[in-house]
Structure formats: structure tokens, C-alpha cells
Amino acid sequence: MNDASMSAEMTANLSKSLDFDQAAKPKVVAKDVNVFYGEKQALFDVSIDIVEKSVTAFIGPSGCGKSTFLRCINRMNDTIEGCVVKGGISLDGDDIYAPSLDVVELRARVGMVFQKPNPFPKSIYENVSYGPRIHGLARGKTELDEIVESSLKRAGLWEEVKDRLNEPGTGLSGGQQQRLCIARAIAVSPEVILMDEPCSALDPIATARIEELIDELRANFTIIIVTHSMQQAARVSQRTAFFHLGILVELGATEQIFTNPSDKRTQDYITGRFG
């Protein structure tokens, strides 16, 4: 899988599909990223530019490395025993693996929303205000209130919770909890939001709300979403990257990937021909 001809072919596919947005500004740039879990190599030479203020979807079968790669971008893999990341990832040109980098600050710039909604066991208000408070983003209660309100509004949750901000976040429905987690993520004004299958535990209506929200958020944030739903990737993203066996197989405009992919592996996966 990893021989020279395949990587040459891969490069050809990448450059071909990317003609469409050469002018777009890259927010996150990964170069030759290799990830190991102990002996096992999970990612092979992944190089990708993530365009700012757009949605990039990562798709691929389970174990293809898409979540692993997502977690490299805010260094969540640091917490995994035996995980080694090689190669370079930069955010606006700053090497995020530089020894001098403050990981806490990085995670304020690169927020994350997980598969299962995971509000803190605190009030709705505290869920959203916690981040801005510890990062010192608000001077006083009034400003904090404003951040909480605007974050909840941008997450499309304000109308539903404004009269019960002191109730526990865990008392909300699944879809509301996920929007609360998004409000919590955007409260610290991140630049990039990583979403790891954010709708897989939600019903179709809650899913539609989150998708609508993603579409609104991309005006101000760079969003990367990992999803197992091809339809979701097709609906919400502008660019799609297909991973397979730890390799970034193809990256292109979402429309092109889903109607006319360049690589046979992409075609086989998205049309349901993979074993």
C-alpha cells in the first residue's frame, strides 16, 4: 500500500482535485504527518492544507486514521500513552508541536466537539462561561454574561435555555446538549473547531439543527468534521478528504468527491463497495 507508485498516484490525485481553490488561504497546514501507537503506525505521510473559514470533512472506514489525524490538530493525542506524532502541523504558520507551545492555549484556539455530548455536570451557564473565565476573556460578570448569551445564540440554543440557565446542562436533550457543547467550544473564540462525529448520537432533527449551525459557523471559524455519514459530509462540507489504511487517499471539492472521485478507492468506499 505504501510503495512509491501509489504515493505518486496519490499526489497526482491531490493536485488534480485541488486546482479549484489555489487562492484559498490555508489555516492549518500538515506536512508528512506520521503517527504511531507504539509499534503500530496509524498514519502515513499525511500532508494537507485546511482552508480557513470553510468546512472540511474527513471520511473513511473505521480505523482509517481520520480521527487520529483530527486529534493531532489540537494535540489530543498527547494524552494517549505510547502515541508518537512525527512531521509538522502548523496553525497560521506556528508549529503546534514546538516545545515552547502552550498546549492549553492551543486548545483554546482549536476547540473540539465530541461524538457523545459531554456537558460538564454543572449549570448551562457554567458550561459556557467556564472556558472564557479560565482563559481570562471576560472582565467581570456583565462581559461574561454577554459571552454566554452570544455563544448560546450562535449555537442556536439561546431561545430554548434562556429561562433556565442555572439548570444542569446534563438535563437537556441530546441535541440540545450537543449544541451546548458547541456553545462551550465557541465561547473561547477559537479559530478552528474540530468535530468528531458530532451527530452520530442524535436524531435527524437534532442532526439537521447541528448541520445548519455548522453552515452558519463557517463564516467565522475553520471547521473540520469527521463523519461516517457520507450524506452529512456531502451536505455540510466544502472540501472532503478520504482516508484509507492511514493514508490520505484523496482530497477535493466535496461536489467532485461525491460525483466524480479521482481515486478508485474513494469511489468504492462512497458507493458502498468496500468490505
Add this chain to the structure above:
Amino acid sequence: MATNEHIVTSFDDELNGLAQKIAEMGGIAEQQVGESVAALSRRDEALAQRVISSDKRMDQLQREIEDDATHMIARRQPMAQDLREIVAAIHIANDLERVGDLAKNTAKRVFAIEGNFAAQRLVGGVEHISEMSLAQLKHILDAYTSRDLDSALAVWKRDDEIDAMYTSLFRELLTYMMEDPRNITFCTHLLFCAKNIERIGDHATNIAETIHYLVTGIPLTDERPKKDESSVTTVEYSDADD
């Protein structure tokens, strides 16, 4: 057809079913076109009636293909090649249904020209153009079955021959009408038949464009060479005695 199969085999069955229905429509269309012109040149009303009746099956098949395709889109959410297969099937069924309608229209004129004793030589040109259209139709159906882009493009390019033939037939029939006004009814019907047949060629090129999209994923946007000049053609009335 894609070489390897889907994990969900019933999806393959559905795609194959769609292609089979297109093949059936193609077979009927070829038969209709051939028989409609045979009926015209022999004034064979029984044969003409058969062409007219077989159009019901065409309409039914087209509806079935549309229904099947809609259900597949709703249930399978097809992507990439699969999506193009289904979209192509809808387009091609539509074109073939129109081919059937045009053949049916030709067949109906067999009844209208009954009792007209114009010379058989007038029909010769229509027979000739229909041979060309029928060959185009046959080639394009083969190209669809084998997903053969090159032969689809060959059909696409060759349509200008039919157009040129139609333009010259147009002149010829106008000339006959001027020669003897008793030819007018018959020649007008023949002209419509020729136009029907020329349109069948156009549908073959539509199918060629669909095959291009189906195989490559890219729409064929080039302007096709056109030689149908009948819309700007005039024939001077040369009888100076009048």
C-alpha cells in the same frame, strides 16, 4: 457497469434492473423506427398500427424507470458512479421515449397519406435518412451497453451527416411540390416524417452526451457540428411564364 459489486447486493440488482429496462426500451425504439419507415414506404397500415401500439410499452417502461430511479435515490442515496448511472438512466429513458413518439408520429402519417398515389421515388430519400438514423440509434445503444466512450463520441460527431441529408431532402421535397401541386399533401407528410427521423438522430446525440457524463463524470459542453440548414433554406420558384 462498475466491475466490482456493492456490499448490499440488492442495490446491484436494482441497478441491473434499470439497465435492463433501458435495453428493452432501446430494442423497442429500434424496431419502431425501422417498422415506421417500412410501413411508410409500403403503405402498410397493419405494420403502422403495430408501431403505434408498441408505444404504450415505451411509455410504461419510461415511467417504471423514473419510479425505480426515484426510489433508488431516496433509499440508497447513491454517490459517484452509482449516482451517474441513475441520472443517466432517467435521461436516456426520456430520450428513448421521445424516439418512440417520433416513430409513432411517422406511423400515423401512413394513414393520412392513404390514397395518395405519388411516385414511390419520393419515399426513397426518407428511407435513406432513416437508415442513417437507425444506425446511429443502434450504435449509441451498443455504446451505452458497453460504456464505450469512443463510439459514443463517434455517434455524436456523425450526426451532422443526418442534418446535411435532411437539408437536401428538404430541398428535394420542395422541388417536387413545385413541380406538381398534387404532390403537396404527400410531400408535406414526408417532410414531417423526415423531420421526425432527423430528430431521432438528435436524441442519439443526446444519449451520447449522457454516456460521456456517465463514463467521465464531466458534462460534454462542446458545440456539436450542425448541418441542418433547412430553417434557412429556400427554393426559388423558377416558372417564369406565370
